[in-house]
Amino acid sequence: MFKILQYSFYDLVRSRWSYVYFAFYLVLGFALLFLNSSVSKSVITLMNIIIVLTPMIGTIFGVMYFYSAREFTELLLAQPIKRSTIFLGQYLGVALSLTLSLVLGLGVPFMVYGVFQSSEIWNFGLLLISGSFLTFIFVAIASNIALKHENKIKGFGYAIFIWLFMAVIYDGLFLISLVVFNDYPLDKFSLIVTMLNPIDLSRILILLKLDISALLGYTGAVFQKFFGTNTGMFASIGVLLIWTGIPVYFINRISAKKDF
Numbered sequence: 001m002f003k004i005l006q007y008s009f010y011d012l013v014r015s016r017w018s019y020v021y022f023a024f025y026l027v028l029g030f031a032l033l034f035l036n037s038s039v040s041k042s043v044i045t046l047m048n049i050i051i052v053l054t055p056m057i058g059t060i061f062g063v064m065y066f067y068s069a070r071e072f073t074e075l076l077l078a079q080p081i082k083r084s085t086i087f088l089g090q091y092l093g094v095a096l097s098l099t100l101s102l103v104l105g106l107g108v109p110f111m112v113y114g115v116f117q118s119s120e121i122w123n124f125g126l127l128l129i130s131g132s133f134l135t136f137i138f139v140a141i142a143s144n145i146a147l148k149h150e151n152k153i154k155g156f157g158y159a160i161f162i163w164l165f166m167a168v169i170y171d172g173l174f175l176i177s178l179v180v181f182n183d184y185p186l187d188k189f190s191l192i193v194t195m196l197n198p199i200d201l202s203r204i205l206i207l208l209k210l211d212i213s214a215l216l217g218y219t220g221a222v223f224q225k226f227f228g229t230n231t232g233m234f235a236s237i238g239v240l241l242i243w244t245g246i247p248v249y250f251i252n253r254i255s256a257k258k259d260f
Contacts, residue, residue, distance in 0.1 A: 137247065
């Protein structure tokens with residue numbers, strides 16, 4: 001699996017799209033730090049970009065890679081190699097290469113501006129961790145879609161819809177439900193619904209860490225009470241790990257039964 005991971009990783013690292021992805025975050029990081037001249041404000045701005053852009057890039061890259069590498073995958077399947085080894089290696093190669101572009105692209109400008117000597121180091125670290133989790137989660141979801149659907153157009157359509165639903169539509173439905181049922185206690189409901197969407201969960205973790213929970217509205221106190229504690233933080237990381245593990249489990253399950 002390591003050899004397949006290594007091949008997939010180097011194949012994507014050499015891709016021009018990886019350079020574009022890296023350059024985008026590099027330029028964005030320097031531009032925000034230059035314009036804001038404040039690490040804290042830059043982290044807040046980056047949060048709004050990463051929370052939406054990282055899942056989209058992970059979804060698109062994941063679907064593109066698995067469709068474009070189909071012939072190579074069929075060649076590997078003809079060898080005495082376990083299917084789980086092949087597909088997990090490819091998945092990890094894609095996810096790690098995108099995560100590396102994200103971490104280095106943002107890490108370089110913030111290091112130049114002295115983030116390690118700043119009190120915002122932990123907030124910046126949480127931003128990178130959240131972005132990395134979202135990359136691994138949505139690349140895994142995209143891998144499942146590409147394995148499940150032979151038709152590329154249908155696969156891309158499902159991938160874009162899932163990203164759009166979790167990034168935009170889900171929040172709208174959540175807000176509508178809060179307005180409609182505002183006469184009922186919604187504390188537990190808000191926490192559960194938030195954990196059912198990794199994008200919302202990552203956003204709230206960063207907002208609470210930046211101590212701007214007032215932006216969360218009247219549910220901010222509920223989130224602060226739970227997610228603001230160490231127990232809530234570890235529980236949230238655990239939920240993100242579960243969100244990563246479930247799609248990976250289905251990669252193994254679908255690939256084991258799929259007729260290539």
